[in-house]
Amino acid sequence: MDAGKQQTDQLRQMLDQSRRMVVFTGAGISTESGIPDFRSPGGIWSKNEPINYQDFISSEKTRIESWRRRFALGEVLDQARPNAGHLAVAKLVQRNKAACVITQNIDGLHQQAGVPDDKVIELHGNTHYAVCLECGKRFELVPIRQAFEQKPHAPVCDLCGGMVKTATVSFGQSMPAAEMHAAREQTVNCDLFLSLGSSLVVYPAAGFPEIAKRNNARLAIINRDPTGMDHLADLVIHDSIGPVLAAAVDPE
Known part of the structure; x- marks a missing residue:
């Protein structure tokens, strides 16, 4: 054997x-x-430094970059079975x-x-939906992506005005x-x-x-x-x- x-x-x-x-x-x-994984050579983090949670909170520019990365990965994530x-x-x-x-x-x-x-x-967490960091309201990604493609911006909650982030745990979170x-x-x-x-x-x-x-x-x-x-x-x-x-x- x-x-x-x-x-x-x-x-x-x-x-x-x-x-x-x-x-x-x-x-x-x-x-x-x-x-693709994150840590291995050639993985996601070898190409882009991970975004720290505090940077996401404090910088509109960083929030936009975070969403840009998510949508850039979208095809791979959405087509995976x-x-x-x-x-x-x-x-x-x-x-x-x-x-x-x-x-x-x-x-x-x-x-x-x-x-x-x-x-x-x-x-x-889960990257296939987003949440408001203030009130916890859940958001689907399709309308966020459609709005982002028209004009890149960091989405905000329509209920309380809080920051909206993919429902994943970031570095420092x-x-x-x-x-x-x-x-x-x-x-x-x-x-x-x-x-x-x-x-x-x-x-x-x-x-x-x-x-x-x-x-x-x-x-x-x-x-x-x-x-x-x-x-x-x-x-x-x-x-x-x-x-x-x-x-x-x-x-x-």
Whole structure:
């Protein structure tokens, strides 16, 4: 038996034995759908410095640049579709094997794959809609984009006049308290923590595998490159997520 098949079989056994799994996903699961990641060489942040939240708040020019970048990425984000990894994760949720999906991603592909909204904990928000930073009103992006293309400007809330921003967490912006609490609770109570496509080097994301292990859960990591938590894992697979997970979830 080759090493790859042996690892896939081991992963399948871990999935079968789990009764309350948590799936944790990072950019690596979505690069297989054509969405570039942020941190890697050639990634988005190597081409544009990330915009700090305080700069967004204090500068009209920076807000315009932030929206310009979002709409420049629009075609890639809007055309991306769930891949085999997203679909396999959705099956784990639908079969009540996975209690939830905790994701660092902002692309909404887990929901597109069939994971219910209430089973997805988005730590960094969602880029497919916007919110008013003052009153919280939600805005769809199509009318904002149409107005921006006519005259580039930073949109404001028609209800309270507050600044409108994509519903994502920027550098320097506080992590969402409710989502962080929910993610921690799910991690404390899981028996298997399955990390997919995250480098696990940046906190608070890197803290979740440690929490899971401290509470006697098993840890499985699938990522193309080594992660900061490989040494803690019960199983590490350095390979593409989609084919490996699909084979483990639905063996032939």
